[in-house]
Amino acid sequence: MAGAAREDGKPIDSKAALSLVAELRGAFASGTTRSYQWRESQLRGLLRMTDDHEQDIAAALRSDLGKPELESILYEVAMLRNSCKLALKELHHWMMPEKVKTSLTTFPSSAEIVSEPLGVVLIISAWNYPYLLSLDPVVGAIAAGNAVVLKPSEIAPATSALLAKLLGEYMDNSSIRVVEGAVAETTALLEQKWDKIFYTGNGKVGRIVMAAAAKHLTPVVLELGGKSPVVVDSGVNLQIACRRIIVGKWGCNNGQACISPDYIITTKDLAPKLVDVFKSELETFYGKNPLESKDLSRIVNSNHFTRLTKLLDEDKVSNKVVYGGERDPTKLQIAPTILLDVPRDSLIMNEEIFGPLLPILTVDKLEESYHIINSGSKPLAAYIFTNDKKVKEHFVKNVSAGGLVVNDTTIHLAVHTLPFGGVGESGMGAYHGKFSFDAFSHKKAVLYRSFMGDAAIRYPPYTDGKLRLMKALLGGSILGILRAIFGRS
Amino acid sequence: MESENEVVGEMERELEEMRECYRSGGTREASWRKSQLKGLLRLLREREEEIFRALHQDLGKHPVEAYRDEIGSLIKSVNYALDGLKRWIAGNKAKLPRIALLMNAKIVPEPLGLVLVISSWNFPIGLSLEPLIGALAAGNAVVLKPSELAPECSSLLANAIPLYLDDKAVKVIQGGPGIAERLLHRKWDKIFFTGSARIGRKVIAAAAEHLTPVTLELGGKCPAVIDTLSSSFDRKVAVQRVLGAKFSSSAGQACIGVDYVLVEKKFSSALVELMKVAMKKMFGENPRESRSVTRIVNKHHFLRLRSHLLDPLVKSSIVYGGLMDEENLFIEPTILMDPPLQAAIMMDEIFGPLLPIVTLNKIEDSIEFISSRPKPLAIYVFTKDESLRRNMVSKTSSGSVVFNDAIIQYLADTLPFGGIGESGMGRYHGKFSFDTFSHQKAVVRRSFLVDFWFRFPPWNDHKLQLFRSSYHYDYLGIVLTVLGLKRTNGVPKSI
Numbered sequence: 001m002a003g004a005a006r007e008d009g010k011p012i013d014s015k016a017a018l019s020l021v022a023e024l025r026g027a028f029a030s031g032t033t034r035s036y037q038w039r040e041s042q043l044r045g046l047l048r049m050t051d052d053h054e055q056d057i058a059a060a061l062r063s064d065l066g067k068p069e070l071e072s073i074l075y076e077v078a079m080l081r082n083s084c085k086l087a088l089k090e091l092h093h094w095m096m097p098e099k100v101k102t103s104l105t106t107f108p109s110s111a112e113i114v115s116e117p118l119g120v121v122l123i124i125s126a127w128n129y130p131y132l133l134s135l136d137p138v139v140g141a142i143a144a145g146n147a148v149v150l151k152p153s154e155i156a157p158a159t160s161a162l163l164a165k166l167l168g169e170y171m172d173n174s175s176i177r178v179v180e181g182a183v184a185e186t187t188a189l190l191e192q193k194w195d196k197i198f199y200t201g202n203g204k205v206g207r208i209v210m211a212a213a214a215k216h217l218t219p220v221v222l223e224l225g226g227k228s229p230v231v232v233d234s235g236v237n238l239q240i241a242c243r244r245i246i247v248g249k250w251g252c253n254n255g256q257a258c259i260s261p262d263y264i265i266t267t268k269d270l271a272p273k274l275v276d277v278f279k280s281e282l283e284t285f286y287g288k289n290p291l292e293s294k295d296l297s298r299i300v301n302s303n304h305f306t307r308l309t310k311l312l313d314e315d316k317v318s319n320k321v322v323y324g325g326e327r328d329p330t331k332l333q334i335a336p337t338i339l340l341d342v343p344r345d346s347l348i349m350n351e352e353i354f355g356p357l358l359p360i361l362t363v364d365k366l367e368e369s370y371h372i373i374n375s376g377s378k379p380l381a382a383y384i385f386t387n388d389k390k391v392k393e394h395f396v397k398n399v400s401a402g403g404l405v406v407n408d409t410t411i412h413l414a415v416h417t418l419p420f421g422g423v424g425e426s427g428m429g430a431y432h433g434k435f436s437f438d439a440f441s442h443k444k445a446v447l448y449r450s451f452m453g454d455a456a457i458r459y460p461p462y463t464d465g466k467l468r469l470m471k472a473l474l475g476g477s478i479l480g481i482l483r484a485i486f487g488r489s
Numbered sequence: 490m491e492s493e494n495e496v497v498g499e500m501e502r503e504l505e506e507m508r509e510c511y512r513s514g515g516t517r518e519a520s521w522r523k524s525q526l527k528g529l530l531r532l533l534r535e536r537e538e539e540i541f542r543a544l545h546q547d548l549g550k551h552p553v554e555a556y557r558d559e560i561g562s563l564i565k566s567v568n569y570a571l572d573g574l575k576r577w578i579a580g581n582k583a584k585l586p587r588i589a590l591l592m593n594a595k596i597v598p599e600p601l602g603l604v605l606v607i608s609s610w611n612f613p614i615g616l617s618l619e620p621l622i623g624a625l626a627a628g629n630a631v632v633l634k635p636s637e638l639a640p641e642c643s644s645l646l647a648n649a650i651p652l653y654l655d656d657k658a659v660k661v662i663q664g665g666p667g668i669a670e671r672l673l674h675r676k677w678d679k680i681f682f683t684g685s686a687r688i689g690r691k692v693i694a695a696a697a698e699h700l701t702p703v704t705l706e707l708g709g710k711c712p713a714v715i716d717t718l719s720s721s722f723d724r725k726v727a728v729q730r731v732l733g734a735k736f737s738s739s740a741g742q743a744c745i746g747v748d749y750v751l752v753e754k755k756f757s758s759a760l761v762e763l764m765k766v767a768m769k770k771m772f773g774e775n776p777r778e779s780r781s782v783t784r785i786v787n788k789h790h791f792l793r794l795r796s797h798l799l800d801p802l803v804k805s806s807i808v809y810g811g812l813m814d815e816e817n818l819f820i821e822p823t824i825l826m827d828p829p830l831q832a833a834i835m836m837d838e839i840f841g842p843l844l845p846i847v848t849l850n851k852i853e854d855s856i857e858f859i860s861s862r863p864k865p866l867a868i869y870v871f872t873k874d875e876s877l878r879r880n881m882v883s884k885t886s887s888g889s890v891v892f893n894d895a896i897i898q899y900l901a902d903t904l905p906f907g908g909i910g911e912s913g914m915g916r917y918h919g920k921f922s923f924d925t926f927s928h929q930k931a932v933v934r935r936s937f938l939v940d941f942w943f944r945f946p947p948w949n950d951h952k953l954q955l956f957r958s959s960y961h962y963d964y965l966g967i968v969l970t971v972l973g974l975k976r977t978n979g980v981p982k983s984i
Contacts, residue, residue, distance in 0.1 A: 412594070417585070424602075
């Protein structure tokens with residue numbers, strides 16, 4: 001049983017966590033998880049599990065988040081499926097050692113970099129894409145040959161329970177386990193020694209994870225968040241730009257996504273037109289009564305609902321609403337809301353919004369956006385809509401974020417040849433595609449030398465002649481070497 | 490003498506200036522990076538004599554050793570970075586599936602910002618400047634804190650670096666644990682630490698407060714497994730390489746030095762005899778006079794090493810050497826045969842010129858011996874046996890594995906240099922140095938021209954099917970669906 005609690009039904013505590021890790025270490029030490037066959041069979045298991053239970057997954061997401069079916073299928077099921085398929089397709093290639101060239105300094109020799117599993121890894125997932133963000137890292141961990149403990153978010157309980165049940169049925173329980181629970185259980189898990197911890201969530205808990213990992217010198221990947229800005233330049237097709245922003249914001253779990261556009265910066269001249277286009281497009285997508293729309297996720301729970309309404313109702317902010325602002329506490333729903341020119345020191349501009357509120361800040365000249373963006377911490381993503389080549393280049397060069405997209409939002413998530421991860425406050429490490437495999441691997445350097453080709457100059461007794469020759473050899477110049485041998489330099 | 494408060498206040502100001510300097514963008518220019526690397530090259534060439542003197546004063550290091558392990562290696566690394574710089578800065582295009590119409594994607598490396606490099610005392614020039622090469626090549630502003638246990642080298646760096654590098658963006662801050670502590674609690678964009686696992690834990694714990702990524706180059710007990718070699722030539726070479734890697738590189742005070750030897754019982758006495766011959770050749774009858782053995786760095790470490798030999802069971806296992814001169818901080822190269830495995834000398838990283846030989850019944854037992862202990866920075870295996878080679882690589886874990894030699898992996902620019910588990914996290918050397926001080930930023934560009942209209946709400950079965958097809962890169966499916974010729978796999982009705 002890959003289930004949450006121990007046999008006696010009690011939630012996991014330190015002692016149980018310790019014995020869980022010991023058990024998995026035993027499984028890992030036996031070598032089971034290292035074979036190609038095992039990894040392939042587990043990945044196929046994940047694929048089958050996802051295919052067989054698509055309806056159950058969508059139902060759990062609907063229960064936890066009110067997520068529209070299309071978003072569930074697209075952003076969670078399909079993406080996870082693609083991850084599995086890619087790993088299955090590339091596994092042989094990823095597992096192969098990488099031969100590297102060697103130089104004169106180690107001549108004669110050959111060398112390679114061998115990927116080996118780290119051992120027993122802990123994956124702590126988030127609530128907003130609870131299926132994808134739990135299993136996407138698991139795909140990488142399995143492909144790399146590790147034993148895995150997954151701790152799904154308790155804030156998405158239906159998905160957490162579904163994962164515990166399904167992984168128990170479809171996966172090799174000796175090496176892959178799910179532990180359900182909240183703070184106490186996570187703390188118990190974090191006390192143990194892991195070979196890697198992969199955490200998706202916020203910066204506050206990210207710090208706790210890294211501090212816990214520090215005790216055991218455990219490396220971590222932290223996928224955090226930030227305020228992802230969107231800069232909108234003039235001279236672009238506003239309708240297309242707005243649609244792409246809308247899809248990235250409200251079309252992604254109603255703004256509750258780490259790479260959702262958080263706020264917009266545009267010029268004072270462009271702002272009124274932009275707001276008009278937003279209004280018209282939002283109405284097309286969600287109707288005149290967006291609180292009734294079936295195409296929007298709800299706010300995940302009352303804590304976040306309260307947090308968001310607080311942002312909205314702050315003095316000097318509440319009168320900046322130019323569209324939306326309606327909310328329904330019984331449904332935990334807030335309508336797509338646009339605000340214009342909120343004060344820079346407002347709450348809404350000083351924390352990651354993670355909801356359906358979109359502030360638009362206006363500036364006189366677009367260049368001023370950089371000051372605004374760079375005065376905050378580095379976000380997970382940053383976006384710009386422009387047709388001006390110079391503006392594009394300037395943006396790419398001067399904005400630091402996990403990833404950048406020009407003329408769209410969020411799509412870089414789907415490009416598996418790009419590393420997905422943050423920088424600074426938005427995180428450390430990356431994954432997706434081969435980067436997932438690499439994140440859960442140790443790249444071991446292996447150097448093969450023969451017994452031939454030894455230079456006496458390496459060893460004592462040390463002499464000036466040896467020093468000359470050594471300089472020449474390390475300097476790599478044949479002439480220098482000849483001179484040194486014949487004593488002429 | 491400045492009070493520590495004054496030092497700290499001045500430090501805060503300096504760091505703020507450095508951040509400003511970084512923000513102004515100067516360090517990002519390729520020309521700046523190149524000039525810094527060339528500056529390092531000039532420093533190494535022009536100050537060579539001074540460096541030899543400082544290393545001799547701090548550690549009693551012979552110039553040949555100093556050149557081989559520090560100066561020469563650095564020159565090689567700077568040249569490698571200069572050679573690769575343009576390519577590294579350019580980043581890579583990322584392959585896209587054909588369905589990604591009118592879109593392009595690339596990975597653009599960018600500097601992290603203001604980084605901290607904390608160096609160690611055993612290769613005080615090498616371990617300070619090697620990470621610096623990577624940090625500068627990647628376009629960062631850098632603070633270097635050299636080890637106070639090698640004070641002459643620390644001073645040399647503090648004096649020379651402002652003269653050869655951009656002193657607004659590269660600074661040396663000298664000091665002991667107090668200063669290091671203060672530095673660690675500031676916010677950095679990266680911390681690169683070389684030293685012990687004990688301090689490594691403090692570094693990463695401090696870094697966690699600011700979510701600062703770290704590279705920790707730590708240590709461990711690097712074993713040398715010597716198989717029973719049939720050729721006498723091979724035996725001599727193996728012995729020379731092992732002894733060289735133990736005693737002639739900082740007298741064993743090296744993270745990748747050979748810590749102990751594993752050998753089959755039946756070969757062990759022959760091995761010891763060969764070792765004795767080789768030792769005499771390398772260090773003469775009186776190693777202390779040979780000037781070819783580095784000193785122990787300070788009294789604390791000398792006493793630590795001496796205490797290993799105070800254990801009578803350990804002392805009685807000495808088969809060669811054992812002489813200790815407290816006044817000169819000199820320990821002669823010493824070989825021990827089968828000291829008790831529970832003794833401190835077999836539990837802690839030795840970091841000194843004491844070489845235990847552990848005998849096994851079969852050489853294959855070395856795999857179990859090594860894997861049941863913390864993962865070391867390197868494993869050295871001297872063998873011609875294919876199956877032992879394969880098993881060593883697949884059944885043990887370490888930063889690196891080297892066959893038939895030791896330490897030399899340090900010079901390989903194409904191999905990542907770093908540890909795993911207790912021996913560290915992260916890696917550097919060659920392009921890995923550049924990468925370790927860079928953020929690999931994903932950049933995607935789209936055109937306005939094409940958008941799949943089914944991207945947008947309101948949702949329906951038709952759009953879902955189109956998405957299914959596009960996610961499967963099923964172009965035909967898309968065409969058919971759009972033309973209304975394909976049945977749609979609808980949204981689950983049960984919800």
